Amino acid sequence: FAARVLGAAAGRPVLATMAVRALVGDAPTEGPALVDSGALLLRGVERPVDTDVLVIDGVDAPKVPAGAARRGNVPAVDETLVGRDRELPLVEDAIAEGSVVTLVGIGGVGKTTLAQHVGANASQFPGGVWLVPLAEQSGGDQVAARVAHELSVASTAGESIVAGIVSKLSGRSTLLILDNCEHVIFGVADFVEEILASAAPVTVLATSREALHVSGERVIPIRPLATDGPESAAAELFRRRAAGVLPTFAEVADQEEVAELCRRLDGQPLAIELAASRMGSLRPADVLEHLEERFRLLTGGRRTAVERHQTLRAAVGWSYDLLSESERRTLDRIAIFAGRFSLDDAVAVASDGSVDAIEVVDQVARLVDRSLVESHETEPRFVLLETVRAYAREQLGSSGDAERIAHLHAERCRALAASILRDSPGPRCGELLQEYRLRTADMQEAVRWALDVGDTNLAVEITTDFGWAGVTWNMREAPGWLAHLVEEPPADLPERWSAFLALSSNRASHVAGDPSRAFQLARAARTHDPAEPWAREALSQLHLFGGRQHEALAEIEAVCTDLGPPTGPARVPELWIHGNHAQALIALGREPEAGDAVAGLQRWAEESGSPVVRAVALVSDGLHAIPHDPSVGLAALQQAIRISEPIGLSVGMLAQGRLAEALIDVDPLAAAAELATFFA
Numbered sequence: 001f002a003a004r005v006l007g008a009a010a011g012r013p014v015l016a017t018m019a020v021r022a023l024v025g026d027a028p029t030e031g032p033a034l035v036d037s038g039a040l041l042l043r044g045v046e047r048p049v050d051t052d053v054l055v056i057d058g059v060d061a062p063k064v065p066a067g068a069a070r071r072g073n074v075p076a077v078d079e080t081l082v083g084r085d086r087e088l089p090l091v092e093d094a095i096a097e098g099s100v101v102t103l104v105g106i107g108g109v110g111k112t113t114l115a116q117h118v119g120a121n122a123s124q125f126p127g128g129v130w131l132v133p134l135a136e137q138s139g140g141d142q143v144a145a146r147v148a149h150e151l152s153v154a155s156t157a158g159e160s161i162v163a164g165i166v167s168k169l170s171g172r173s174t175l176l177i178l179d180n181c182e183h184v185i186f187g188v189a190d191f192v193e194e195i196l197a198s199a200a201p202v203t204v205l206a207t208s209r210e211a212l213h214v215s216g217e218r219v220i221p222i223r224p225l226a227t228d229g230p231e232s233a234a235a236e237l238f239r240r241r242a243a244g245v246l247p248t249f250a251e252v253a254d255q256e257e258v259a260e261l262c263r264r265l266d267g268q269p270l271a272i273e274l275a276a277s278r279m280g281s282l283r284p285a286d287v288l289e290h291l292e293e294r295f296r297l298l299t300g301g302r303r304t305a306v307e308r309h310q311t312l313r314a315a316v317g318w319s320y321d322l323l324s325e326s327e328r329r330t331l332d333r334i335a336i337f338a339g340r341f342s343l344d345d346a347v348a349v350a351s352d353g354s355v356d357a358i359e360v361v362d363q364v365a366r367l368v369d370r371s372l373v374e375s376h377e378t379e380p381r382f383v384l385l386e387t388v389r390a391y392a393r394e395q396l397g398s399s400g401d402a403e404r405i406a407h408l409h410a411e412r413c414r415a416l417a418a419s420i421l422r423d424s425p426g427p428r429c430g431e432l433l434q435e436y437r438l439r440t441a442d443m444q445e446a447v448r449w450a451l452d453v454g455d456t457n458l459a460v461e462i463t464t465d466f467g468w469a470g471v472t473w474n475m476r477e478a479p480g481w482l483a484h485l486v487e488e489p490p491a492d493l494p495e496r497w498s499a500f501l502a503l504s505s506n507r508a509s510h511v512a513g514d515p516s517r518a519f520q521l522a523r524a525a526r527t528h529d530p531a532e533p534w535a536r537e538a539l540s541q542l543h544l545f546g547g548r549q550h551e552a553l554a555e556i557e558a559v560c561t562d563l564g565p566p567t568g569p570a571r572v573p574e575l576w577i578h579g580n581h582a583q584a585l586i587a588l589g590r591e592p593e594a595g596d597a598v599a600g601l602q603r604w605a606e607e608s609g610s611p612v613v614r615a616v617a618l619v620s621d622g623l624h625a626i627p628h629d630p631s632v633g634l635a636a637l638q639q640a641i642r643i644s645e646p647i648g649l650s651v652g653m654l655a656q657g658r659l660a661e662a663l664i665d666v667d668p669l670a671a672a673a674e675l676a677t678f679f680a
Contacts, residue, residue, distance in 0.1 A: 015051045071128030073150060074119040074177065081117045082240065083225040083233025084110070090220055091118050095175060095203050098218045099196060102181075102206040105222035106371040106385065108270025108315040111207035114222060115177050118205065127174030127201070135180040140187015147176065147191070162191065166198040173201040181208035182370070183322055189214050209319055209371045223374075224267035224385070230255035234262035234272055241276035249279055257284035264291055266385040270315055274298035294390060316391040319372055326355065330363040331372060331384075332399060335392035336409045338441040340381040348412040349405055381438075406449050410458060413439075413446035417465035424472040425570035425612040430647035433473045439466070440477070447481050456485070460494040467503045468534065468572065472612060474650035479507045486521070498532035501525035505538045509545070518542055533559055537573045540580045544587075553584040566600050570610035578604075579651075582620040598624045615640045615651045619658060626662050634662060 016034050034052035081088060091114065094101040103111040119129040132150045137143060144161040147153075153164045176195075181188040189212045195202050196216070206212060211219045225234040235258050242249040261284045265271040275287050275298055290297055298312040320328065333350040334341065346364050347357045355363075364382060367373040373382050384392070396402050416439060424432055443466045450459035459482060467478030479486075479500070486504050494500070505521035508514045519542055525535035536555050543552035560581045563574055582597035601617035618640035626633030637659040644652025 015053055017051055071126070072119070072130050072175075074116055074129045074131045077117050077120040079240075081114065082237045084114055084117075087114060087220065087222060088117065091115075091205070092122075094218050094220060095122065095205055096124065098216060099202070100192060100204045100206070100212065100214055100217040102208055102211050102217055102219050103222050104208055104211055104219050104371060106224075106268070106388070107209065107319045108268055108312075109222050109224055109371075110269040111222050112179050113269070115179060115205055115207050119175060119177050122175055125173050125175045125203070127169055127172030129175040129177065131177045131179060133179045134184055134188070137184050137187075140184045140190065143178075143184055143187040143191045147178075162194045162198075166195065166200045169200045169202050171201070173203070175203045175205060178204060178206040181206050181212065182210060182319070185210065185212065188212060209322070210369045225262075225269060225272070227259070227263040227267040230259045232259065232262065232267075234265075234267040235259050237269060238262055238272050238276050241273050242279040245277060245280040253279070253284060257288065260284075261288050261291075264288065264386060265294075266387055268385065268387060271298060271312055271387060274312055292390075294387065295394075312387060313391070316387060319370065320391060320395070323367075323370065323372075326359070327363050327366055327370075328395065329355070329399075330360060331367055331388075332392045332396040333401075333405050334364070334373070334382075335384055335389045335396060336405050337384070338389075338445045340376065340383045340438050341442075342381060345412060346382070349408045403453075407453075409442070410446040410450055410455075410462070413443050414458060414462050414465075417443060417462050417469070421465040421469040421572065424469040425572050425575050425610055427609045427611070429472060429610065429612050429649070432469075433648050436466075436470060436473065436475060443478070444481055451482075456490050456492075457494040457496075460485070460500050461496050464496045464500045464503055467507075468499070471503075471506060471650060472572070473648040474510075474653060476507045476511050479504045480511075493528070498525045498529035499534040501528065502532065502534040502538040505542070509542060515542065515546065533573045533577060537576050537580065540584070541576070544580055544583055549584045549587040552580060553588065556581050556584075566604040566613075567607060570604070570608040570613045575613060575616060579616040579620060583623060586620065586623050594624060611643050611647065612649055612651065615643045615649055615655065618643070619651060619655050622655070622662075623658060630662070634659065637662065 033055055091101065091103065095118065103115060105111050116131065119131060122129050130147075130150050132147050134143065134146060137146055144165065148155075148161050148165055151165060151168055153161070153168045155161065156164055159167075178188055178192075185208065188206065188208075192204050192206075192212060192214050195204070196214070211217060225237060226232045227234045229235070235255065238258050238261070239250050239253075242253070246252075261275060262272060265275060271294075275284075278287060278297070287297065295311070295313040295316075320331070323331065330346070330350045334346050336349055337345060343361055343364060347360045350360045350363075351357050364373060368375050368382070372388055373384055375382055393402075396405060420432055420436060420439070423429075424436075443462055447459045447462050450456070450462070463478050463482050467476070470476060470478055482500070483504075486501070489497075501521050502525040505518045505525065508521060509518035512518075519539075522535060522538040522542055525532060526539060529535065536559050540552040540555040543549070543555065556577050559577055563577065566574065566578045578597070578601060582594065582601060585594035585597050588594075598617070598620045601613065601620050605614040605617040618636045622633045622636030622640065624633070625636060637655045640655035641652050641659070643649070644655065
């Protein structure tokens with residue numbers, strides 16, 4: 001009979017379903033036999049069907065087409081995976097080595113796409129690769145039933161669903177892709193533990209906002225795509241998707257705008273795809289212009305996508321709705337930060353009478369676990385993706401608590417600005433340069449809020465402290481935040497008005513290159529408060545730069561006397577005042593006062609351990625030595641430059657300028673090179 005059947009097939013394979021195998025029973029040791037050939041999509045049947053191929057006396061039967069015979073239900077992948085060159089081999093190695101691998105990341109980051117690519121190319125699982133979408137399951141008790149459905153496991157009286165699944169999978173190595181686990185995380189964890197305990201040859205690849213926390217689990221974080229310019233992975237994905245609605249997009253679009261849009265979208269694949277779908281009628285610049293309304297603009301995802309991936313709001317809302325009430329409250333509050341923040345920052349804005357500091361710390365950790373907050377790899381800092389921040393701020397605005405949290409944020413920025421100013425000339429000045437850069441966006445936002453609510457005093461205080469700290473590293477953007485106040489001063493002048501005017505004078509001199517305006521502002525600062533040290537420092541520096549050493553000395557000599565010898569921790573403006581004082585004395589040839597001033601700075605450098613004081617002392621020492629021993633003086637200035645350059649100290653620019661002046665008569669070519677570097 002078997003021979004007649006094979007003959008009728010005329011060289012084509014003869015297949016039998018599992019129902020036929022059940023009727024035939026165990027295969028005989030000789031003669032015809034049924035050999036497992038995998039799962040096939042049969043005409044008129046929706047799901048793949050497990051099949052055997054008929055063979056006689058061990059003679060190979062005609063081959064079933066490899067693509068058709070592949071067991072499982074993972075669809076074939078017909079496009080290249082963009083930007084996952086690092087993650088793809090990591091996941092492939094992980095499923096080859098371990099039994100449970102979880103891809104963790106925020107919604108829309110591409111976890112499902114990556115898992116499907118891995119599954120579609122996994123050839124080491126004779127039991128097949130089975131995709132189990134869990135997005136529609138409403139309870140953890142439905143997980144096993146959904147897996148059974150995908151595997152076509154029929155329920156059997158007296159046998160649990162998991163037992164039926166184990167029986168189905170026994171004997172053949174299988175990969176289960178459990179997709180979208182976060183909302184049924186406990187049910188998934190229980191199911192996986194049961195499968196592992198059964199010793200069935202099953203590997204689980206899960207996608208979730210958070211880890212399953214089961215034994216042997218390997219967690220692989222999936223981050224947004226790189227956004228470093230027009231050739232980045234994010235920009236490439238944008239171009240590919242945009243070409244689907246505008247075939248000429250790559251040729252006609254401004255690629256710098258594409259790169260900026262991808263950066264503003266955090267490199268998040270879902271957001272990029274939604275924005276790219278708009279390119280039939282909009283330009284990247286149009287989307288950028290209206291990105292404040294991203295949740296209204298970025299809609300209309302693929303019709304085949306799950307509902308929560310149809311719009312950006314739905315994708316973020318899905319993750320947000322899975323949080324507890326206290327976690328939502330904490331997320332809403334920490335969304336007030338525009339940049340990276342520390343745990344202390346989070347506590348400052350999120351703790352209150354009902355939530356203590358320990359609870360806030362715990363909730364931030366949970367939000368990191370749930371992929372809604374990103375932790376920095378090398379330091380205890382956190383950041384929200386811009387899309388998550390925008391969503392959480394919407395919720396904060398609806399809560400009625402926004403003004404209180406914004407005020408707490410501004411007060412936190414006030415304290416941080418004062419702290420950075422205090423420590424900027426100290427031994428940690430190199431570390432603080434990074435801190436300064438990271439805090440700039442939050443400082444600016446706090447100042448903007450203070451102005452909006454009419455608290456000019458707070459706005460000026462934050463700007464003044466943060467701005468004078470920035471002078472240490474030649475960062476002078478802060479006073480520009482309040483430039484309008486300089487032109488139209490408020491009727492009720494803030495407490496720090498004199499120091500703020502002096503800061504604005506410094507910016508006018510170094511950024512705008514307008515010495516006349518700089519003098520005007522510095523004199524106004526001194527007039528407003530003759531005792532303000534920052535005003536005296538600003539005027540003395542302007543006089544020094546203009547070659548008016550007598551005037552420079554007159555501005556600060558009395559201040560130096562009041563301050564006493566430089567000693568103790570490095571402080572500003574004392575440091576700049578003592579440096580200006582020494583340079584004025586040197587220029588005027590006032591000995592022994594000039595030598596004493598230089599020696600005082602050198603002692604202070606040794607005592608304080610501050611590279612800033614050290615660089616200022618070297619500049620003064622170099623200027624003092626050049627008339628008597630040019631080689632020693634030039635070496636001191638060069639050493640000041642070497643200390644300053646790695647940590648961006650502004651005193652390094654002063655040293656370069658003085659070095660160029662000193663070299664003009666000695667080595668004009670070297671002087672020209674130093675001047676070129678100085679002006680660059």
